[in-house]
Amino acid sequence: MIEVTNLTKKFDDFVAVDNISFSVKPGEIFAFLGPNGAGKSTTIKILTTLLQPTSGRVSLNDHDPVKDPDAARRSFGIVFQDPSLDDDLTAYENMELHGVLYDVPKKVRKERIQMLLTFVELWDRKDSQVKEFSGGMKRRLEIARGLLHHPKIIFLDEPTLGLDPQTRNHMWEYLKELNKTENTTVFFTTHYMEEADRIAQRIAIIDHGKIIAIGTSAELKAQTGTQSLEDAFLKLTGNVIRDEAASGVDQFRQHARMWGRKN
Amino acid sequence: MNKIYILWLRQIKKYLRSRSRIIGSLGQPILFLLALGYGLGAVFQKAGEGNYLNFLAPGVIAMSILFTSIFSGMEIIWDRQFGFLKETLVAPMSRFNIMIGRTMGGATVATIQGIIVMLISLIFGFRPANWFGIFPAIIIMFLIALLFTALGTMVASLLEDMQGFQLIMNFLVMPLFFLSGSLFPLDGLPKILAIIARIDPLSYGIDGLRALLINAGHYGLGTDFFFLIVITFIFMGLGSFFFKKIQI
Numbered sequence: 053m054i055e056v057t058n059l060t061k062k063f064d065d066f067v068a069v070d071n072i073s074f075s076v077k078p079g080e081i082f083a084f085l086g087p088n089g090a091g092k093s094t095t096i097k098i099l100t101t102l103l104q105p106t107s108g109r110v111s112l113n114d115h116d117p118v119k120d121p122d123a124a125r126r127s128f129g130i131v132f133q134d135p136s137l138d139d140d141l142t143a144y145e146n147m148e149l150h151g152v153l154y155d156v157p158k159k160v161r162k163e164r165i166q167m168l169l170t171f172v173e174l175w176d177r178k179d180s181q182v183k184e185f186s187g188g189m190k191r192r193l194e195i196a197r198g199l200l201h202h203p204k205i206i207f208l209d210e211p212t213l214g215l216d217p218q219t220r221n222h223m224w225e226y227l228k229e230l231n232k233t234e235n236t237t238v239f240f241t242t243h244y245m246e247e248a249d250r251i252a253q254r255i256a257i258i259d260h261g262k263i264i265a266i267g268t269s270a271e272l273k274a275q276t277g278t279q280s281l282e283d284a285f286l287k288l289t290g291n292v293i294r295d296e297a298a299s300g301v302d303q304f305r306q307h308a309r310m311w312g313r314k315n
Numbered sequence: 316m317n318k319i320y321i322l323w324l325r326q327i328k329k330y331l332r333s334r335s336r337i338i339g340s341l342g343q344p345i346l347f348l349l350a351l352g353y354g355l356g357a358v359f360q361k362a363g364e365g366n367y368l369n370f371l372a373p374g375v376i377a378m379s380i381l382f383t384s385i386f387s388g389m390e391i392i393w394d395r396q397f398g399f400l401k402e403t404l405v406a407p408m409s410r411f412n413i414m415i416g417r418t419m420g421g422a423t424v425a426t427i428q429g430i431i432v433m434l435i436s437l438i439f440g441f442r443p444a445n446w447f448g449i450f451p452a453i454i455i456m457f458l459i460a461l462l463f464t465a466l467g468t469m470v471a472s473l474l475e476d477m478q479g480f481q482l483i484m485n486f487l488v489m490p491l492f493f494l495s496g497s498l499f500p501l502d503g504l505p506k507i508l509a510i511i512a513r514i515d516p517l518s519y520g521i522d523g524l525r526a527l528l529i530n531a532g533h534y535g536l537g538t539d540f541f542f543l544i545v546i547t548f549i550f551m552g553l554g555s556f557f558f559k560k561i562q563i
Contacts, residue, residue, distance in 0.1 A: 100405050102563045126407040136398035140329045152321040153406035181332075 053078040053205060053237045054099065059108035061094050068094040070261035071108070076254075078204075079235040081228075083242065083252035085285060088294045091261040092241045093133060096209050099239075100130050113204050129154070131198035133209035133241075135190060139183040143174050143193050146182060147200060154201035161200075168196040171226070172219060191215055195223055202230060208240035212247060224251055245282040255281070259289045318408050319416040326387070326420025330427070337428075340383060344375045344432045348439045351498065364500060370531070372433070372441035373524035374497030377459055380429040381517055384460045385488055387421025388467015388554075391561075392477055401563055414555045418464045425460035426453065448527035455527065458543045459520035463491075465550035472557035491517050501533040516546045 054076040061069040069091045076082045086092050097103040099110060101121040110117055113127035137146050144165065151161035169175040172192035182190060191214050198206065206227070212220045228251075230236045242248055248255055249269045256266040265272055265288050269281050276284040330337070352368040352375075359367035394400040403413050430453065433441075443449060470483055494508070495517035504512065512518045523539035526532025532539070 097563065102401065102404060104562060122407060122409055125405055128405075130405055132398065132401055134398055136400075136402040138325065138329075138394075138399045138402075139397065140332055141325065145325075145328070149321050149325060150402070150406075153318055153403065153408055155407065 053080070053113060054082075054239065055109070055111040056095075056099075057109040059095070059098065059110060060106045061091075061098060061103065062106045067261050069098070069105075072258065072261070072263045074256055074263060074266060076237060076239060078237055079231065081231060081238040081240075081251055081253045083240055083248040083255045084258065085241065085245075085248055085255060086258040087289050090258045090289075090294075092258060093209055095258070096130070096207055096239075096241070100128060100207060101125055127203060128205040128207060129198055129201055129203040130207040131195055131209065131211045133213070135194065137182045137190060137194060137197075140181060142179050142181050143169065143185075144178040146193065147197055150197045150200050154203075156201050164200055168199055169193075171222060172196045188214060188216065192219055195219070199223075199226060199230070202234055202236065205237040205239060206230075208238070210241050210243065212242060212244065220247075245280070245285055249281040257285060257288055264288050318406075319412055319419070322403070322413065322416030323420040323423065326417065326424060330424040337431075340379065340428060341431065341435065343382070344379045345435060345439075347375045347378065348372070348436055352439060368436075368440050369442060369444075369529050370500070370525070371498065372436040372439075373528055374495075374521050375436060376429050376432045376456065377495070377517060377521045377524060378492050378497055379432040380425045380456055380459045380520075381463050381492055382488065383428040384421055384425035384463035385467040385470075385483075387424055388418070388464040388469070389471040389474075389480075389483075390421070391417070391468060391471035391558075392474055395471075395561075395563065396476060400561075404561070404563065410559045410561075411555050414468060414551075414558045418461065418468060418551065418554065421464035421467070422457060422460035425464065426457045429456040429460070443528040444530045445528065452524050452527045455520055455523040455539070455543065458540075458547055459517065462516055462520075462543065462547040462550055465547065465554040468554040469550065469557050472554070472561050491515055494518075495521055496533070497521050516542065519543050519546075 056075065057073050059069055059072050060067065072095070084092055084095070094103065098105050099112060099117060101117040101124055104118060112124045115123040115127060117124040138149070141149065147165045147169065148161070151165065156164065166175065169178055172195060174189060174193055174196070177185070177189070182193065185193065195211060198208070198211075211223065215223070227238055231238055240252075252269065254266070254268055255272060257264050257272070265275060267275070272281065272284045273279065276287045278284045278287055348368070348371065352371045356367040359365070359370070364370070391400060404410070470487070494511050495515045496512050497517070501509070501512055501518070501522070519534065519539040519542040522532055522534050523536060523543065526536045526539065
C-alpha cells in the first residue's frame with residue numbers, strides 16, 4: 053500500500069531524510085516513531101504530496117505522489133500535527149468544506165458530520181466559529197474532519213497530542229473499526245510509546261533521518277533486550293534531548309503578534 | 316465544480332464575517348474623495364477639465380478594487396502560516412482548480428467592495444453621465460479584480476511570510492495605483508509618465524470605467540477590454556504556475 057525506496061530529502065545542506073526504505077501492507081496499522089526532528093513529519097509531507105523528495109521513489113496505492121499527485125491524493129486522508137482549520141468558519145462549515153473537497157456524497161456527508169461531531173462532543177457547538185474554540189476542541193474537530201471521508205490510507209501525525217484519554221480512546225476505536233470493516237491502512241506518528249505498543253501492528257523507528265529499526269513491538273523489544281517499547285525506543289535513540297529548529301510558523305506568530313493580529 | 320464553488324463560498328463568508336475589514340477598507344477611498352475630490356475640485360475646474368469628483372470617482376473605485384484584490388490574493392500567506400492551505404493542498408483537487416476557486420472568491424469580494432465605493436461616491440456627489448454604463452462598468456470592475464487577485468496569488472506564492480509585505484506595498488501596489496491615471500488625466504502627460512501608464516494594467520481598467528461612466532475614455536473602450544482580458548489571462552496563468560510550485 054505504501055512503498056518507500058531510497059527516499060532522501062535535503063534542505064540546503066541539512067539532510068532531513070537519509071536514504072530510507074520501508075513498506076506498509078494494505079490494512080496494516082503502522083507506527084512511525086522517532087525523537088523530535090528525526091524526519092517523521094518530512095516523510096509524511098513527501099508521502100502526502102506537500103514536499104518533493106530530493107531523490108528516491110515513493111508509491112501510494114500504486115500512485116506516485118510526485119508524478120501523479122491527484123491520483124495519490126485520492127488515496128489518502130491526513131490529520132496534521134499542526135492546526136489546519138479555518139478559524140473564521142464554523143465547525144460545521146469546516147466539516148462540510150472537507151466533505152465537498154473529498155467527494156463525500158451529500159447524504160452521507162450530512163449523516164457522517166452529525167455522527168462525527170457528536171462523537172467528538174462538538175455537535176452542540178457546530179455553529180460556532182472555530183476561533184472561539186479551545187486548543188483541545190480544535191484538535192477534536194481536526195480529528196473528526198480527518199475521519200469524514202473514508203480513504204484507503206489514513207495518515208495521522210501525532211493525532212493524540214493534547215487529547216484527553218476519552219477522546220483518544222474514542223478515536224482509536226473508530227480507526228480500528230475502519231481498519232477492520234474497510235481495510236483502511238493506518239500510518240501514524242506518536243510520542244506515546246504505550247499507544248504505539250497497543251495499537252500498531254508494526255513499528256518503524258527513525259532517527260537522524262535514518263530508519264534504525266523496524267518490526268513488531270515484540271521484535272523491537274527482543275532486538276534490544278528490553279521489557280517495554282519505551283525502553284527499546286530509548287535504547288535505540290539514546291537519551292539526548294532534541295531540539296527542533298523554530299519553525300517558520302513560530303517566527304511568524306511572533307511577527308503577527310507584533311503587528312497586533314490575533315492568532 | 317462543486318469544489319471550486321465551496322472555495323469561492325468560503326472566501327465570501329470570510330469577507331462578510333469580517334465587518335471591521337469591510338469598514339476599515341472604506342476609510343481610504345472616503346479620504347481620497349474628500350481630500351482630493353473636494354480639495355482639488357476648484358483647480359481642476361479652472362483648468363477647464365470639468366468636475367474633478369466625477370473624474371476621480373472611477374479612479375477611487377479602481378483603487379479600492381486594486382487593494383482588496385491584491386490582499387485577497389495574498390491571503391494565501393495567512394492560510395499557509397495558519398495551516399488551512401495544507402488542508403486544500405492535500406485534497407483530491409488539482410492545484411489549478413484550487414487557484415481558480417480562490418481567485419474567483421477574492422475577485423468577487425473585491426468587486427463587491429468596488430460597488431460599495433461606487434455607492435459612497437454617489438453620496439459624495441459623483442454623477443455618472445450614463446446610468447446604463449454601470450452594468451458594463453461592473454464587468455470591468457470584475458476584470459480588474461480578477462487580474463489583481465491573480466497577481467496577489469502570484470506574489471503570495473513566492474513569499475514565505477508577511478515580512479515582504481511593506482516591500483510589496485511600496486514597490487508594487489502604490490506605483491500601480493499612482494501611475495495609472497487614477498488621479499490625473501492621461502492627455503498631455505510627459506512622455507515618460509505616458510509610457511509608464513501604458514504599461515500599468517490598472518490604467519486600462521480605470522480608463523474603461525471612465526469611458527463607460529463619464530464618457531471620458533482615453534485609449535478607447537475596445538483597447539481597454541482587450542488589454543484587461545489579455546493581461547488577466549497572463550496573470551491567471553502565472554498565478555497558477557507559481558501556486559503549483561508551493562511546497563510546505
